[in-house]
Amino acid sequence: MALMNILNTINHTLDQEMERDDTIVVYGEDVGHEGGVFRATVGLQKKYGKERCFDSPLAEAGIVGTAIGMAINGLKPIVEIQFSGFILPAVNQIIGHAARMRNRSRGKYHLPMVIRAPYGGGIRALEHHSESIEAMFAHIPGLKVVIPSTPYDTKGLLLAAIRDPDPVLFLEPKRIYRAFKQEVPEEDYTIPIGKAKIVKEGKDVTVVSYGALMPQVNEAVKELEKEGISVEVIDLRTISPIDKDTIINSVKKTGRFVAVHEAVKSFSVSAELISIVNEGAFLYLEAPPTRITGFDITVPLPRGEHHHMIDSARIVAKVKEVVKF
Amino acid sequence: MLIDKFSPLEGKMLSIMDPEGNIIEKDLMPQLEDEKLLELYKMMLLTKVVDTKALQYQRQGRMLTYAPNRGQEAAQLGSIAATEERDWLVPAFRELGAWLYKGVSLEQIYLYWYGNEEGSKFPENINMLPVAVPIASQINHAAGLAMASRYKKEDAVTMAYVGDGGTSHGEFHEGMNFAAVFDAPLVVIIQNNQYAISVPRHVQTRTKTLAEKAVAYGIPGIQVDGNDIFAVYVAAKEAVERARRGEGPTLIEAVTYRLGPHTTSDDPTIYREDEEVEEWAKKDPILRFKKFLINKELWSVEQDEKEIEAYEELVNNTFKKVENSKEVPLEDIFAYQYETMTPNLVQQLEDYRQYLEGREK
Structure with missing residues (x-):
């Protein structure tokens, strides 16, 4: 056991798995010598050599496209897209090929590869450094989309992603990369992809979120419990494939539902969650299922971004509204 | 190295056999056994029959959209013949000759164009990727395959195909650049068939040749007469050997011509003159190979007719099987x-x- 933040955990997990499995190669922009702009891969080149951890040319389609070729030819590439906002040139490869190769070849080829990308806002960054576009990829059959929210989960989910036989987009909550530390076991463990976690049981309302907003949700819940509102908190952990059962069972118990995410509202993960609740727990509902999300706007630059980001006060207000309905 | 002697920047193009089947560069002529020559010629004939028939079936409403290869047989067979069984083939979508050479069954190829994914589930021993419809995106896969071979210290080479239009694409650039930076054992064949659907070659790029794009990647590039199977073979062989020795990728531009439409949905009379097509028909790669073989007394007109007849029967029977294949479960x-x-x-x-x-x- 060691105390680690999310970033340390990514580094520790990559290290441990590279040691165990020499088919793993790690690359991307600034990933090798520098160890990544966030230092997630620091030390790996020194330990495993330039063959296994290296800097690539500055070209996202090339990074993902070559990873597809490598995965077909027996390797397990783990590539980094420096910010999820820069992933767009690689979409032709991710959606056009990575998601389809197994089906296209009727199972002759499959792609055990991981695309890591820090996502989300609240870090006072330049344009294209704060996006939360998980729904875009969750919409695509053949992809898996995973977002951890704690150091412990990061290790278990990242190991599961690396060992998954299909391509996984591993979106990292960069806003909380260094926010807090947790005991992370030294030993090997995985957390199943496709399973949500009930963070806290409750009986009045179900609140579902994921990734960088979980600390805000937990803070809001403390506030709400003081006022006598019992909240069941679910951390999705995996966006796709989504864990319907955990959501539906929870809402059957609480009768109320609030989804929370910083991504824009329309056509989002919360839209899918509310559909799941309506299809699976409609007759148990005491109030319309609802959500608190980013606005349908381009992520504002830092001087206006705070309006777009969700804080615990807004979650508290929304949950009270639903409980009072 | 041969490739160094034919710099595309100096306007040189490698050509060994003229359209009449005469060998004009005797010193460069590859040493191929008679048996190999006949194997390649027969495969070109088969490609032609498979192609012509597919077009007919499509016109009869029995086949879906099909991308014909007529005219490009030498560019495909000449290049793939320079590879070994363990090498990887990364097609674009118009490489019928190369697929057949690689050992993909005709039934499977037709099944693909018939609209069934089973057509892309190649047997375990065939190292070939399925068709990549998004133009030039396969060059990145090819670079990755080759990088992996290098990482695993295997001596397999990857041979990838792209069209003239594909060289305009960012993915072509990214893939070539990755392969070059990491010395990947990759050979990229540009089938320059002069048109990307309706858009002529000169609208794709300001450069005089496509081969000279290699200069920007710091790798060798050569332009060859793509309708001359010997020129294509010699350049490809050298590039494959270079890659296998760990000396990195090569870019080969095979100058050829698509005698048919882009796909069965295309009407080429809208964008090109009959005279142009007739001029290129005179340079037909199969015709010139046949003349060469007949001159060498390895082949005859009678054998040719008999062979075509046999292929037509084979193709008809195979297509019937495909037509009677089960729906996708x-x-x-x-x-x-x-x-x-x-x-x-x-x-x-x-x-x-x-x-x-x-x-x-």
């Missing part, structure tokens, strides 16, 4: 999205099955 359209079906997929399949059963009652 319902489970199969769900089963290959992931290794294990997700709960959503399981439920969607189950709901749909119940609906179908209810409808039958």
Whole structure:
């Protein structure tokens, strides 16, 4: 056991798995010598050599496209897209090929590869450094989309992603990369992809979120419990494939539902969650299922971004509204 | 190295056999056994028959959209013949000759164009990727395959194909650049057939040749007469050997011409003159190879006719099998999205099955 933040955990997990499995190669922009702009891969080149951890040319389609070729030819590439906002040139490869190769070849080829990308806002960054576009990829059959929210989960989910036989987009909550530390076991463990976690049981309302907003949700819940509102908190952990059962069972118990995410509202993960609740727990509902999300706007630059980001006060207000309905 | 002697920047193009089947560069002529020559020629003939028939079937409403190869047989066979069984073939979508050479069955090829994914499930021993429809995106896969071979210290080479239009694409650039930076054992064949659907070659790029793009990647590039199987073979062989020795990628531009339409949905009379097509028909790669073989007394007009007849029968019989093939099983359209079906997929399949059963009652 060691105390680690999310970033340390990514580094520790990559290290441990590279040691165990020499088919793993790690690359991307600034990933090798520098160890990544966030230092997630620091030390790996020194330990495993330039063959296994290296800097690539500055070209996202090339990074993902070559990873597809490598995965077909027996390797397990783990590539980094420096910010999820820069992933767009690689979409032709991710959606056009990575998601389809197994089906296209009727199972002759499959792609055990991981695309890591820090996502989300609240870090006072330049344009294209704060996006939360998980729904875009969750919409695509053949992809898996995973977002951890704690150091412990990061290790278990990242190991599961690396060992998954299909391509996984591993979106990292960069806003909380260094926010807090947790005991992370030294030993090997995985957390199943496709399973949500009930963070806290409750009986009045179900609140579902994921990734960088979980600390805000937990803070809001403390506030709400003081006022006598019992909240069941679910951390999705995996966006796709989504864990319907955990959501539906929870809402059957609480009768109320609030989804929370910083991504824009329309056509989002919360839209899918509310559909799941309506299809699976409609007759148990005491109030319309609802959500608190980013606005349908381009992520504002830092001087206006705070309006777009969700804080615990807004979650508290929304949950009270639903409980009072 | 031969490739160094034919710099595209100096306007040089490698050519060994003229359109009359005469060898104009005797010193460069590859040492191929008679048996190999005949194998390659026959495969070109088969490619032509498979292609011509596919077009006919499509016109009869029996085949879906098809991308013809007529005119490009030498560019495909000449290049793939320089590879070994363990090498990787990364096609674009118009490489019928190369697929057949690689050992993909005709039945499977037709099954693909007939609209069935089983057509892309190649046998285990065939190192070939399925068709990549998004133009030039396969060059990145090819670079990755080759990088992996290098990482594993295997001596397999990857041979990838792209069209003239594909060289305009960012993915072509990214793939070439990755392969060059990491010394990947890759050979990229540009089948410059002069048109990307309707857009002529000169609209794709300001450069005089496509081969000279290699200069920007710091790798060798050569332009060859793509209708001359010997020129294509010699350049490809040298590039493959270079790659196998660990000396990195090569770019080969095979100058050829698509005698047919882009696909069966295309009407080429809109964008090119009959005279142009007639001029290129005189440079037909099969015709010139045939003249060469007849001059060498390895082949005859009678043998040619007999062979074509036999291929026509083979092709007709194969296509009949494909026409009688089973529909894709319902489970199969769900089963290959992931290794294990997700709960959503399981439920969607189950709901749909119940609906179908209810409808039958």
